[in-house]
Amino acid sequence: MSQARLMDGTALARRIVEETARKAAELTDRTGTAPCLATVLVGEDPASVTYVRMKQNRCRKAGIDSRRVALPAETTTEELVGTLRSLSQDPSVHGILLQHPVGEHIDERAAFEAIAPEKDVDGVTFASFATMSFGLPGFVSCTPGGILRLLDAYDVDLAGKRAVVVGRSAILGKPVGMLLLARDATVTYCHSRTRELSSVVREADVVVAAVGRPRLVRGQDIKPGAVVIDAGYNEGNVGDVDFDSAVERASLITPVPGGVGPMTIATLLEQTVDAAARQLGV
Amino acid sequence: MSQARLMDGTALARRIVEETARKAAELTDRTGTAPCLATVLVGEDPASVTYVRMKQNRCRKAGIDSRRVALPAETTTEELVGTLRSLSQDPSVHGILLQHPVGEHIDERAAFEAIAPEKDVDGVTFASFATMSFGLPGFVSCTPGGILRLLDAYDVDLAGKRAVVVGRSAILGKPVGMLLLARDATVTYCHSRTRELSSVVREADVVVAAVGRPRLVRGQDIKPGAVVIDAGYNEGNVGDVDFDSAVERASLITPVPGGVGPMTIATLLEQTVDAAARQLGV
Numbered sequence: 001m002s003q004a005r006l007m008d009g010t011a012l013a014r015r016i017v018e019e020t021a022r023k024a025a026e027l028t029d030r031t032g033t034a035p036c037l038a039t040v041l042v043g044e045d046p047a048s049v050t051y052v053r054m055k056q057n058r059c060r061k062a063g064i065d066s067r068r069v070a071l072p073a074e075t076t077t078e079e080l081v082g083t084l085r086s087l088s089q090d091p092s093v094h095g096i097l098l099q100h101p102v103g104e105h106i107d108e109r110a111a112f113e114a115i116a117p118e119k120d121v122d123g124v125t126f127a128s129f130a131t132m133s134f135g136l137p138g139f140v141s142c143t144p145g146g147i148l149r150l151l152d153a154y155d156v157d158l159a160g161k162r163a164v165v166v167g168r169s170a171i172l173g174k175p176v177g178m179l180l181l182a183r184d185a186t187v188t189y190c191h192s193r194t195r196e197l198s199s200v201v202r203e204a205d206v207v208v209a210a211v212g213r214p215r216l217v218r219g220q221d222i223k224p225g226a227v228v229i230d231a232g233y234n235e236g237n238v239g240d241v242d243f244d245s246a247v248e249r250a251s252l253i254t255p256v257p258g259g260v261g262p263m264t265i266a267t268l269l270e271q272t273v274d275a276a277a278r279q280l281g282v
Numbered sequence: 283m284s285q286a287r288l289m290d291g292t293a294l295a296r297r298i299v300e301e302t303a304r305k306a307a308e309l310t311d312r313t314g315t316a317p318c319l320a321t322v323l324v325g326e327d328p329a330s331v332t333y334v335r336m337k338q339n340r341c342r343k344a345g346i347d348s349r350r351v352a353l354p355a356e357t358t359t360e361e362l363v364g365t366l367r368s369l370s371q372d373p374s375v376h377g378i379l380l381q382h383p384v385g386e387h388i389d390e391r392a393a394f395e396a397i398a399p400e401k402d403v404d405g406v407t408f409a410s411f412a413t414m415s416f417g418l419p420g421f422v423s424c425t426p427g428g429i430l431r432l433l434d435a436y437d438v439d440l441a442g443k444r445a446v447v448v449g450r451s452a453i454l455g456k457p458v459g460m461l462l463l464a465r466d467a468t469v470t471y472c473h474s475r476t477r478e479l480s481s482v483v484r485e486a487d488v489v490v491a492a493v494g495r496p497r498l499v500r501g502q503d504i505k506p507g508a509v510v511i512d513a514g515y516n517e518g519n520v521g522d523v524d525f526d527s528a529v530e531r532a533s534l535i536t537p538v539p540g541g542v543g544p545m546t547i548a549t550l551l552e553q554t555v556d557a558a559a560r561q562l563g564v
Binding site for chain 2: 109126127129130131133134136159160162168170174178181184186187188189190191193194195200
């Protein structure tokens with residue numbers, strides 16, 4: 001059997017970001033206001049600092065202003081909720097991103113729910129999860145949304161297909177399953193308690209691995225010709241899929257890095273500009 | 283093979299309602315305030331009028347006050363939202379039920395979202411759907427919640443089992459799947475676009491039929507020994523499962539009527555008293 005075709009998230013993300021930058025420039029021209037993303041960081045976790053800086057750089061390149069809100073590690077839930085409520089009411093901020101993790105002592109869910117749904121460009125609120133699940137207009141979680149864009153770009157027909165999602169996190173596994181279901185796939189959720197994972201995965205026309213366990217899904221688990229999306233990221237640029245064996249069985253597969261990863265931030269930027277357009281009445 | 287054991291929803295619901303009535307009486311004694319459910323009905327659809335009256339009767343018998351809000355068929359979305367917001371703020375109302383359907387001209391989702399989550403004893407808001415999905419404290423949709431109670435009462439172990447949900451409605455299929463997933467089942471959603479439905483259902487240790495198509499699931503589709511929950515209700519007391527053939531293959535099965543049906547209202551009453559207890563600070 002021939003090797004799978006690679007799904008090039010880097011190239012697709014670049015096209016989306018270029019289009020987003022055009023929209024941002026047009027919006028700024030028309031309204032005199034640039035789209036603005038507020039990034040909220042609690043503490044100084046080095047990885048989080050790096051992520052936030054990277055997101056700000058990407059914003060700047062796309063013509064999106066970013067406002068960096070850095071709070072000390074000892075910030076309380078009440079203080080964080082207050083900050084997010086203020087940003088939600090601030091007309092000069094169009095999108096809000098709360099960088100995960102916020103620290104053990106903070107009620108992260110209470111913080112997420114303080115983000116106004118119309119500024120929830122990272123798709124973390126209850127309202128965004130529900131609109132994703134019910135196929136209603138709203139913002140999507142960025143990685144799940146990026147995965148659907150990637151499937152569309154490669155003309156993967158989902159209706160009636162069997163999709164298996166390995167992982168059930170609030171931000172990745174659960175919403176990506178709901179988005180696939182809204183596109184008429186027959187969706188199965190697997191997780192750490194699933195028995196005979198290999199045989200369940202082998203039923204899938206589309207596999208999404210989103211669990212954070214290196215090389216959990218192996219080539220022998222994949223139905224020949226299936227589409228394989230690796231949304232895992234583990235140390236050393238290793239995904240949740242054993243790429244070398246999977247590439248021999250799949251018809252389409254995302255590499256790690258360069259597959260799902262770049263789509264996440266492209267979706268964030270795109271949703272920020274969409275949020276700004278709506279709030280600015282364009 | 284011997285016939286399946288029947289899951290007696292009528293008897294279980296009676297026990298839950300008795301326990302709920304005891305809690306309601308105790309709450310009324312302690313606080314001087316009886317739990318109160320507001321039922322909101324738009325128009326005069328005869329079936330809806332009957333349902334609301336039945337729910338009110340059941341409330342009364344359980345020591346729960348009910349406040350009937352009857353609005354004319356020509357009520358606008360704005361008016362309905364206004365009514366639901368008032369009830370959400372009214373401290374003498376502890377639970378709110380908006381009777382479905384509300385009429386084509388009304389934005390039902392906007393109406394649901396006007397119900398305060400702490401009074402959403404019917405589990406229809408985005409917030410309730412998300413808390414069900416994430417395994418967080420909150421109210422459940424009544425039929426899905428009742429189904430889980432029934433499974434628990436018959437000691438059905440869900441962890442690691444394959445569950446197949448046929449149907450993906452916002453109020454039944456999607457939330458019951460999420461509740462099963464939160465209990466560590468490996469969950470598959472099927473629907474009208476699913477191919478080879480029979481063979482997918484045949485994988486299931488637990489089948490939930492929740493689609494509203496008479497006798498869609500037949501005995502031959504059921505893995506011998508599976509647990510079969512029929513949440514369908516079609517004209518003439520017919521469920522979504524072909525009972526006569528399914529009873530020969532299943533180990534446990536819900537009859538229609540007398541299976542899932544009685545559990546729905548029991549869950550509504552129970553959640554109303556829970557809501558009142560929380561709001562009254564008991």
